[in-house]
Amino acid sequence: MMDSTSCTMPDQITLNPVHYRFEQVDNVEVFYREAGDPDAPVVLLLHGFAASSFMFRDLIPMLAERYRVIAPDLPAFGFTHSPSRSDYTYTFERLTRTIERFTEQLRLSEYALVVHDYGAPVGWRLALNHPERITALVSQNGNAYEEGLGDSWQPIQRYWKNPTPENREALRDFPTPESIKWQYLEGVSTPEAVSPDSYTLEGLQIQRPGNAEIQLDLVLDYANNVALYPEFQAYFRRHQPPLLAVWGEHDPFFIPPGAQAWTRDLPNADIRFFDTGHFALETHGAEIIPTIRTFLDTHIG
Structure with missing residues (x-):
């Protein structure tokens, strides 16, 4: 029998359990992850393509030590139950309306935003609507x-300029498991550092009936995000929110000049680059997560 005095346990183990919930928002059942003290300052995490709130699985419990952390899956992503294209218009404006209503139903009166890829134009719209x-x-x-738009956008930009069935068909390999895996590994110097869980999960999600067409709709509508860039930038200049950019510098879609450009509008912006690709948290979470935590502690903690 082991002597109870022969081993020591830490005086206290801090656990930050994550809860997995759904919130009905009109005709969308939004799945979200939540952790932390309900009375703490709120941090809202918005994922991008091809991802879901699963991409924040390591960030959430670390932030939950001091914050109420909420990470929804956008409509057509993750475990959110989304309507068909005939019952929901898949544009970034519509995604924003759903997420804005979601925040209001959860009574989030103010929050910090952590955004990635598609989550960014949703987040910037939220900021425009309610700075x-x-x-x-x-x-x-x-x-x-x-x-910040890299060369990988060229086929998509052709579709924007001329949205023919032929140009849509040329993007047919974009919403596929193979393309998603490429997005996770491109620009990563050590691919074995990327867990297959992420791109395998998202690859399965993209194969749900009708999802590929929804993703092509969003690709086409992304042109409206670019058209709003001047308004987003005016928001930055006018309101001067504290901003941290943590950027995978080998991202084939969003290249470093896009991060560096913030200093024109936000002279105090904190811009950090990491030797990785589009999904920087997958390979550099050990560096990025403490950076985010310190930034939030400084500005809202």
Whole structure:
């Protein structure tokens, strides 16, 4: 029998359990992850393509030590139960309306935003609509400047300019498991550092009936995000929110000049680059998560 005095246990183990919930928002059943003290300052995490709130699985419990952390799956992503294309218009404006209503139903009067990829234009719209609700901004490869668009956007930009069935068909391999895996590994110097859980999960999600067509709708509508870049930038200049950019510098979609451009509008922006690709948290979470935590502690903690 082991002597009870022969081993020592820490005086206290801090656990930050994550809860998995749904919130009905009109005809969308939004899945979200939540952790932390309900009375603490709120941090809202918005994922991008091809991802879901699962991408924040390591960030959430670390932030939950001091914050109420909420990470929804956008409509057509993750475990959110989304309507068909005939019952829901898949545009970024519509995604924003759903997420804005979601925040209001959860009574989130103010929050910091942590955004990635598609989550960025949703987050920037939330900030435009209600600047008084935004306490700080963190962008992990979430763009707001045209110079941040890499060469990988060229086939998509052709579709924007001429949305023919032929140009849509040319993008047919974009919403596929193979393309998603490429997005996770491109620009990563050590691919074995990327867990297959993420791209395998998202690859399965993209194969749900009708989802590929929804993703092509969103690809086409992304042009409206670019058209709003001047308004997003005007928001930055006018309100001067604290901003941290943590950027995978080898991202084929959102390249470093997009992060550097923030200093034109936000002279105090904190811009950090990491030797990785589009999904920087997958490989550099050990560096990025404490950076985000310190930034939030400084500005809203």
